[in-house]
Amino acid sequence: MHTLAEENYLKAIYKLQLQAENVSTNQIAASLATKASSVTDMLRKLADKLLINYTRYQGVSLTAAGEKVAVNIIRKHRLWEYFLVEKLNFKWDEVHDMAEEMEHISSNELIDRLDKFMDFPTRDPHGDPIPDCDGNFKQNDLKPIAAIAVNSGGIISGVRDHSSAFLQYLEKQQLTIGKKILVKEIITYDNTVILKMDNNDIHISRDVANNLLIAI
């Protein structure tokens, strides 16, 4: 149906659009670790196929058709990640690269059966919502720990950084999905956040507080 490169571009544009309606050539280049000139080439192709709205120098946005493709790729990515963790016992920091390949397996029948086999999970191992077979899902309504007030708290429900290094760090601190935390204090000197979890105090840096999301 679509090439691997096209699918990767559409997914990248989709994710960038969550931050701002209009996406720039350089943003796409950065997110795909490619060059702006390569992006321009691909944008012309995607526009020809009516998958994006594109006018020279004006940035791009997905059309309804393009968004549908992107959401389907994301559905596949997250379902495969769930499979790898729940059925094959991989850790949450090990699955992203494999899912990056598996999301391009074309059969929708296959992914729908996989969905059923796993009993229709709604969140992937990183807390991200899994679109259903019609592409419906609600975006996470989460806040970074850095954005909430002292003495408030919630349930750890997602991450903003999906890197292995970050996920492994969280694992070691036991700051995993589902844990209940409270912001006890914020050190004004360097913005270190002191959390209370299971009656222990945990110190996390500003960076970590920015990338760890809680449900409100």
Place this chain on the structure above:
Amino acid sequence: MHTLAEENYLKAIYKLQLQAENVSTNQIAASLATKASSVTDMLRKLADKLLINYTRYQGVSLTAAGEKVAVNIIRKHRLWEYFLVEKLNFKWDEVHDMAEEMEHISSNELIDRLDKFMDFPTRDPHGDPIPDCDGNFKQNDLKPIAAIAVNSGGIISGVRDHSSAFLQYLEKQQLTIGKKILVKEIITYDNTVILKMDNNDIHISRDVANNLLIAI
């Protein structure tokens, strides 16, 4: 590691080598539905990478390295087929094309865990043996029904033709893996074979008898 095209060529050469040591350019072209000139191009690349033994006009054979790659692809193909049938409830005639894509998922850790998850199956849905994680397996020692004598028989254990059409036909006649059959009579006029199975008589054509394999 290797490109998708390279992997497909190596697998094709491997399968052709089961028939004869040396494989010709035209055989490869036919089996991949491509042109002889394209094959020649790829043979040079594979020879450069020491995956095949190749001298111009002399045909090719896999090196030990090439065979290892090919067997690994086949292992992945058959394990994914098993997964699709046993876990996702696809029928044996539906899984080949999906497995054709999935066999290129690169992670060996993934396939080894999948193998364990399914409790190390030894045969795929079509009766073909599944290589273990070291690439060891014994080739099927099966005979086409057309090659056995009247009043002998055995257990249906494999197919030579993997096409959807053939598999669906077998399904309809209930000529599936594991069934016990006896060759009752061979009509000399057109080589129709009359089988006895579950106390019923089943008439199959010469073509079918050639493509349906039994354990001896």
Place this chain on the structure above:
DNA sequence: TATATTTTTTAGACTTGCCTAAAAATACAA
């Protein structure tokens, strides 16, 4: 507003994998 900087696009080139057409090598047959 004019100039400098940044962003984006164009121009031209490379690799992979494929094609057609023609040439070369091999195999077959009289």
Place this chain on the structure above:
DNA sequence: TTGTATTTTTAGGCAAGTCTAAAAAATATA
């Protein structure tokens, strides 16, 4: 063994996707 048919390779070209370098457009700054 010599001519013909078949097989295989070479030559040249194309599409996808990438790159570098240079030009053009947009944006920021003085």
